[in-house]
Amino acid sequence: MFGKRDDFGNAPKTAAGIKPASAPAPAPTSPSALRATVGALADPSSNAQNAAMLAAQMPDIQVTQAAPLAAPPPVQSEKTPEYYATKKTVFDTLIETIDMSQLAEMDNDTTRAEIADVVNEILIIQGGVMSIAEQEELLEDICNDVLGYGPLEPLLARDEISDIMVNGADKCYIEVNGQIELTNVKFQDNAQLMNICQRIVSQVGRRVDDSSPICDARLMDGSRVNVIAPPLSIDGPTLTIRKFKKDKLTLQNLVSFGSISQDGATILGIIGRTRCNVLISGGTGSGKTTLLNCMTQFVDAQERVITCEDTAELQLQQDHVVRLETRPPNLEGEGEITMRELIKNCLRMRPERIIVGEVRGPEAFDLLQAMNTGHDGSMGTLHANSPREALSRMESMITMGYSLPSITIKEMIAGAVDIIVQASRLRDGSRCITHISEVIGMEGDVIVLQDLFTYNITGEDANGKLVGKHQSTGIVKPHFWDKAKYYNEEQRLATALSNSAGDGGDFA
Ligand SMILES: Nc1ncnc2c1ncn2[C@@H]1O[C@H](COP(=O)(O)OP(=O)(O)OP(=O)(O)O)[C@@H](O)[C@H]1O
Numbered sequence: 202m203f204g205k206r207d208d209f210g211n212a213p214k215t216a217a218g219i220k221p222a223s224a225p226a227p228a229p230t231s232p233s234a235l236r237a238t239v240g241a242l243a244d245p246s247s248n249a250q251n252a253a254m255l256a257a258q259m260p261d262i263q264v265t266q267a268a269p270l271a272a273p274p275p276v277q278s279e280k281t282p283e284y285y286a287t288k289k290t291v292f293d294t295l296i297e298t299i300d301m302s303q304l305a306e307m308d309n310d311t312t313r314a315e316i317a318d319v320v321n322e323i324l325i326i327q328g329g330v331m332s333i334a335e336q337e338e339l340l341e342d343i344c345n346d347v348l349g350y351g352p353l354e355p356l357l358a359r360d361e362i363s364d365i366m367v368n369g370a371d372k373c374y375i376e377v378n379g380q381i382e383l384t385n386v387k388f389q390d391n392a393q394l395m396n397i398c399q400r401i402v403s404q405v406g407r408r409v410d411d412s413s414p415i416c417d418a419r420l421m422d423g424s425r426v427n428v429i430a431p432p433l434s435i436d437g438p439t440l441t442i443r444k445f446k447k448d449k450l451t452l453q454n455l456v457s458f459g460s461i462s463q464d465g466a467t468i469l470g471i472i473g474r475t476r477c478n479v480l481i482s483g484g485t486g487s488g489k490t491t492l493l494n495c496m497t498q499f500v501d502a503q504e505r506v507i508t509c510e511d512t513a514e515l516q517l518q519q520d521h522v523v524r525l526e527t528r529p530p531n532l533e534g535e536g537e538i539t540m541r542e543l544i545k546n547c548l549r550m551r552p553e554r555i556i557v558g559e560v561r562g563p564e565a566f567d568l569l570q571a572m573n574t575g576h577d578g579s580m581g582t583l584h585a586n587s588p589r590e591a592l593s594r595m596e597s598m599i600t601m602g603y604s605l606p607s608i609t610i611k612e613m614i615a616g617a618v619d620i621i622v623q624a625s626r627l628r629d630g631s632r633c634i635t636h637i638s639e640v641i642g643m644e645g646d647v648i649v650l651q652d653l654f655t656y657n658i659t660g661e662d663a664n665g666k667l668v669g670k671h672q673s674t675g676i677v678k679p680h681f682w683d684k685a686k687y688y689n690e691e692q693r694l695a696t697a698l699s700n701s702a703g704d705g706g707d708f709a
């Protein structure tokens with residue numbers, strides 16, 4: 202099957218952990234002959250027989266029964282330097298042996314089976330002493346290197362991981378349940394890590410190297426990826442992956458996690474439904490996009506919604522949704538489509554609501570204009586640590602693109618934005634919605650903000666988890682009351698607000 206298999210075994214390299222084969226390498230085998238041997242090896246019933254036969258032919262070589270391909274282990278075990286040396290030797294021989302162009306034409310399962318066959322042959326010929334478990338692990342690692350994302354594969358397979366952060370070849374952190382953990386996943390060296398980064402970014406037609414060391418990309422499953430390479434990242438390539446969650450969290454999930462109280466969720470639902478213009482503010486990884494996704498669940502099915510994102514993360518449930526994505530420049534630095542261009546184009550597409558994944562630059566102006574020109578119910582997220590800071594961030598983002606007087610920008614913001622929802626990642630790792638605030642207008646040259654609903658930390662439990670309460674601030678008739686009334690939601694709004702005044706909503 203593989204054109205280069207005739208070379209197989211001609212020059213097996215030795216390394217620590219592998220007993221050098223003292224027997225001469227087998228004579229070049231024709232692909233079909235090799236196929237027969239490999240086929241027999243792959244058949245568990247004939248493995249022992251076959252191993253015995255080979256052992257008889259090459260008495261100095263210790264033969265362990267070939268291991269079948271196993272499912273990726275949930276977590277990688279700690280690996281020794283000898284393991285890595287063996288892997289490198291086997292991997293190099295494999296690459297010399299197989300014809301990659303033929304591999305590319307096969308489906309994944311066939312390729313895995315072919316690789317498994319060749320790796321087993323190499324192991325037998327090189328005579329390394331490996332347990333079946335080690336062989337399985339080696340095989341899986343090599344398949345992952347050839348077909349996928351190498352040592353990252355087991356982490357990518359775990360849905361509970363939200364972020365993977367690789368800081369050079371030796372350090373790989375993950376975030377699970379809000380906590381950052383160091384894993385024992387290691388890359389062979391920075392070159393292997395860089396190869397994997399390259400493979401990831403080349404799938405979206407990009408390149409990462411000395412001349413363009415920063416790159417955004419995404420994996421086939423939609424996970425968002427950032428790569429920054431040396432010389433900018435001093436200790437080796439740095440790869441950050443925000444894993445794509447297949448089953449997006451709902452507002453009800455957030456209630457069950459204690460991120461918001463039931464009444465708070467009701468208020469957010471009403472805000473989402475009644476076409477308030479919303480900014481979701483928060484620090485990095487605080488849950489802004491998740492919350493935006495949750496709030497869009499309340500958009501009426503009849504409304505035409507257009508989403509604009511740098512990397513498509515939102516999963517709107519409605520039928521009438523148009524999803525747009527920005528485009529980075531190509532390898533020649535051309536063809537970039539910015540968020541500004543997308544939002545401007547949106548306005549010509551008869552949107553009823555515009556949802557912007559993340560506002561980070563002068564497109565803030567275009568979003569505000571959309572909000573001010575009849576596209577009520579538009580929403581966007583931005584990086585800021587409080588609702589008040591979100592306002593000044595908006596102002597400075599607009600200043601990046603326009604030389605407008607500060608007061609004009611503030612008036613524009615005050616006229617456009619109805620609600621700011623603040624998401625935070627608390628010090629115990631939990632995500633929490635800490636503010637629902639209203640923009641109620643201008644007083645002099647200051648935008649007036651009013652908190653409707655806040656999270657107040659009251660202490661810490663025995664396990665270090667923060668304890669606090671979501672409470673309404675006592676405002677019974679918020680500024681968006683008329684919008685709620687227009688949608689017949691004012692009673693529900695009043696009830697949710699009054700329920701959570703005082704002692705309502707106690708959450709650990
Ligand atoms: N309330 C929550 N409780 C538990 N996990 C959450 C919560 N909100 C979000 N997450 C998880 O946290 C991770 C980050 O969420 P998300 O992508 O929404 O953050 P973000 O603020 O948009 O991040 P970024 O700043 O990188 O865009 C995701 O894996 C998401 O599933």
Ligand SMILES: [Mg+2]
Nearest residue numbers: 489490491559
């Ligand atoms: Mg986000």
